[in-house]
Amino acid sequence: MARAGALMSAEIAEQPAVWRRQLEESTRQVDAVARRIAEYDPRMILFVGRGTSDHAGLYGKYLTEIVLQLPAGMVSPSTMTAYGARPALDRVLMIGVSQSGGSPDLVHSLEVARQQGALTLAITNQADSPLAQAAELELDVLAGPEQAVAATKSYTAQLLALYLIFDRLRGGSPDSAAALPDLADRLIAGDDGVRTLAQRYRFASRLVTTARGYSYPTAREAALKLMETSYLGAQAFSGADLLHGPLAMIDPQVPVLAIVADGAGGQAMQQVISRLAEVGADVMCVGNADAVAAADAGVALPAGVSQELSPLLEIIPFQQLALHLAVARGGDPDAPRGLKKVTETL
Incomplete structure (x- = not known):
C-alpha cells in the first residue's frame, strides 16, 4: 500500500x-x-x-x-x-x-x-x-x-x-527564467524543515493567508491547498483587505501565513506585518530572509528572483506544508474526501 x-x-x-x-x-x-x-x-x-x-x-x-x-x-x-x-x-x-x-x-x-x-x-x-x-x-x-x-x-x-x-x-529574453529550475531544486530540498514546521499547525482549526501584488495569487492558492488536503478553514486576503476589517478576527489562536517576497508587493506588506505584530498574531512567513527572521516561523526564498517569477517559488513551501499537515492530521492528500481531479461545472 x-x-x-x-x-x-x-x-x-x-x-x-x-x-x-x-x-x-x-x-x-x-x-x-x-x-x-x-x-x-x-x-x-x-x-x-x-x-x-x-x-x-x-x-x-x-x-x-x-x-x-x-x-x-x-x-x-x-x-x-x-x-x-x-x-x-x-x-x-x-x-x-x-x-x-x-x-x-x-x-x-x-x-x-x-x-x-x-x-x-x-x-x-x-x-x-x-x-x-x-x-x-x-x-x-x-x-x-x-x-x-x-x-x-x-x-x-x-x-x-x-x-x-x-x-x-514585451520583447524579453527567452533566457529570463533559465535559473528558476535550479532555484526550485534548492527550495524543494528543504522539505524536512517544512515537515517539522507542519507540526506547529497540526491542531489549528482555521488560519489566514495574506500577501500583496504578484504574491496575492500565492496566498489564494495556499489557502485552497490547505483546505482541500487538511480540511481546515483557510481564508485568503490581500494584505490591504486584511487591514480593512478582517484584522479584527486575528488573535494568537489564528495563525497567519504571509508571503513577503522581494519587490513592491513585499514592501507593501510591511505595514501589514507591523499590524499583525500589534495584535499578537502567530505569523509564518515565506519570503525574503529578513522577513522570515522577523516572523515566528518561516521559509526563506532564494535571493535575486524577480518579483514576476517569485510566485513560482513561493507556492512550493505551501504545497509541502499542505502535504505534511494533511499526513500529520491522519489524512491522505492524494485523495481528499469528496473531491475529484476534474470538476465538471456548468
Whole structure:
C-alpha cells in the first residue's frame, strides 16, 4: 500500500523538471502565440478558470496590468452559461486556464467569446482537450500526467506559461527564467524543515493567508491547498483587505501565513506585518530572509528572483506544508474526501 501523500510528494518534486521541459520545448509555441496576440493588439485581456487555475489567471491579471499596462479582468462563467450573456468582446483576448481542459463552463465561455469577436487562448495540460479545441490558440504546459487530486506541478507550469507569453510580448529574453529550475531544486530540498514546521499547525482549526501584488495569487492558492488536503478553514486576503476589517478576527489562536517576497508587493506588506505584530498574531512567513527572521516561523526564498517569477517559488513551501499537515492530521492528500481531479461545472 502506497504511503499517504506519495503522489503529491512526487509531483511537487517534479516541478523543476517540468519547468526545464517548458523552457526547452515550448519556445516555438510560445513565440507563435505571442506573435498572434501582438498582431491582434488586444485592448483588454480577460482570464477564465476555476480553483487552482483561477489563481493562475489572477497571476496573469497582474502580469497584464503591470507588464503590458493593459486593463484585465476575471470572467464569471455563469454570466454566459446560466444567464446567457453575450458581451461585445471585439479586441479582447480571453485566456482560458485549466489543467484538464474539460470543464464545460470554461469551454462554453471560450466558445461564446470567440463568437463575440474575442481572440481566445487555452492554456492546458491536455493538448487535445475540449478547451484547447474551442480556442483559436493553445499552449500545452507540458506538466505530464498529474494524478494527485491537489494540483501542484500543473499550477506552476501554468504560471510559467503565462510568464513566458507576457515576457515575449514585451520583447524579453527567452533566457529570463533559465535559473528558476535550479532555484526550485534548492527550495524543494528543504522539505524536512517544512515537515517539522507542519507540526506547529497540526491542531489549528482555521488560519489566514495574506500577501500583496504578484504574491496575492500565492496566498489564494495556499489557502485552497490547505483546505482541500487538511480540511481546515483557510481564508485568503490581500494584505490591504486584511487591514480593512478582517484584522479584527486575528488573535494568537489564528495563525497567519504571509508571503513577503522581494519587490513592491513585499514592501507593501510591511505595514501589514507591523499590524499583525500589534495584535499578537502567530505569523509564518515565506519570503525574503529578513522577513522570515522577523516572523515566528518561516521559509526563506532564494535571493535575486524577480518579483514576476517569485510566485513560482513561493507556492512550493505551501504545497509541502499542505502535504505534511494533511499526513500529520491522519489524512491522505492524494485523495481528499469528496473531491475529484476534474470538476465538471456548468
